[in-house]
Amino acid sequence: MSSLAWIDFDEAERQRAQRIMALFQERETRDELGLGAIRDSIADHLFPGTSTIQTRLRYMLFIPWLYRALEKRQIPEAQLRGEARDAEIRLADALKVGGESNGIIGRDAGPRLQRLPSSVYWAGLGAWGIRVFPGSLDSLFVTLRGRGRSHGASSGEDALAGAQAPAVWNSALPQTPSDLLERAVFRLTTDEAQFLIDRLVASQPAALLTMLAREGIDADCDYIWTHPHLSAFPAVARRLVQHGEIFSQVMHGAALLYNLALSELRQRDDWIDDYRERLAAWRDELDPSAVRVWSLEDFWNVVEHPAHAVRPAAKRFVTEWRELVLAGREQVIASPxxxxxVEERERRLKTSQSRYANHAVRDRWTGASGADRLTFRWAQAISHLRDLAHAE
Structure with a gap:
């Protein structure tokens, strides 16, 4: 049995570790071949503050509204945590009363909800400058507990504590709806939408998400590189999108081959046929000339991001896979x-939990692991942009 204990991390390391732990719970972030740091670097450049488990944009306001009310409560930390959890669960009920059905976090789980909206949106709130408190959600509760203790101090001590207490939310945060926990909706008001756009402009001025939000561009497309306004993107963003497209296209073949190999080991003819068809489609859609002129040196420079370290082994894997594809994409499916x-890469990453080596782990495999093309959180970005565009 394994366990994870906190060492003496600073706050940045603590939050980074929490994000990594959260990824293990997200189905969409399965990273069987160790490409996650590259994928997340691209996503964080283009769409900072998003994550694959975000649903609707107004949660970026719901969370500050709920916690701003709790900040005024002079109660013990345990009670404060309990009231915060209760408020987030009540919010799900209020959204159902408001007529919402899709995108409600905890809609079906109710009091059994494990992943609260605050934990889903906490990093994004900081990235967008809505949350100005620099710490984790846990450290906020500790800070609020300290404020509560000052309640019994003398007036001079109380004033000093209040002056020293760090701000938690941006001062321009819109007014909390009076009936928030009775009836709530996802539709933003125009003032709320403008606040969110202003935060993006101030905190993420170079991000593609900011440009699309500021210009009110709402497009319906499956991939950012098929966006109808691609030619109007800033040059830096367009360059990254083009790199993302070829990276997603090339490495999709490796993911499909991994799933095919596991299907063969499981002796599932239906899965085998499906992945062979998908690999054939990948082969036919691949543009060899684009792969040939793809500069990996430029790619590594462009995707570099301070929050994600791309390891040399990951770079080697991408380089070697690209070389095999260039050597003959017609034969890559059957190429030993x-x-x-692919097998060596997965074995090095998973060691004793490798599906190639561990029969028990392989037998629990359900037929698909990272088998879809990388989209770099475009689905979440387009949802947020649509919410901004439909504000009223």
Whole structure:
């Protein structure tokens, strides 16, 4: 049995560790071949503050509203945590009363909810400058507990504590609806939408998400590189999108080959046929000339991000896979070298939990792991942009 204990991390390391732990619970972030740091670097450049488990944009306001009310409560920390949890669960009920059905976090779980909206949106609130408190959610509760203790101090001590207490939310945060926990909706008001756009402009001026939000661009497309306004994107963003497209396209073949190999080991003819068809489609859609002129040196420079360290082994894997694809995409499906490259990569990453080596783990495999193309959180970005565009 394994366990994870906190060492003496600073606050940045603590939050980073929490984000990594959260990824293990997210189905969409399965990273069987160790490409997650590259994927997340691209996503954080283009769409900072988003995550694959965000649903609707107004949660970026719901959370500050709920916690701003709790900040006024002079109660013990345990009670404060309990009231915060109760408020977030009540919010799900209020959204149902308001007529919402899709995108409610905890809609079906109710009091059994494990992942609260505050934990889903906490990092994004900081990235967008809505949350100005620099710490984790846990450290906020500790800070609020300290404020509560000052309640019994002398007037001079109380004033000093209040002056020293750090701000938690941006001072321009819109007014909390009076009936928030009785009836709530996801539709933003125009003032709320403008506040969110202003926060993006101030905190993430170079991000593509900011440009799309500021210009009110709402497009319906599956991938950011098929966006109808691609030619109007800033040059830096367009360059990254183009790199993201070819990276997603090229490495999709490796993910499909991994799933095919597992299907063969499981002797599931239906899965085998499906992945062979998908690999054939990948082969036919791949543009060899684009792969040939793709500069990996420029790619690594462009995707570099302070929050994500791309390890040399990941770079080697991408480089070697690209070389195999260029050597003959017609044969890559059956190529022993391609299969060996994918298998060795997974075995090094998963060690004793490798599905190639561990029969018990492989038998629990349900037929798909990271088998879809990387989209770099475009689905979440387009949802947020649509919420901004439909504000009233």
């Amino acid at each position: 070298a391609a299969r060996q490259l």
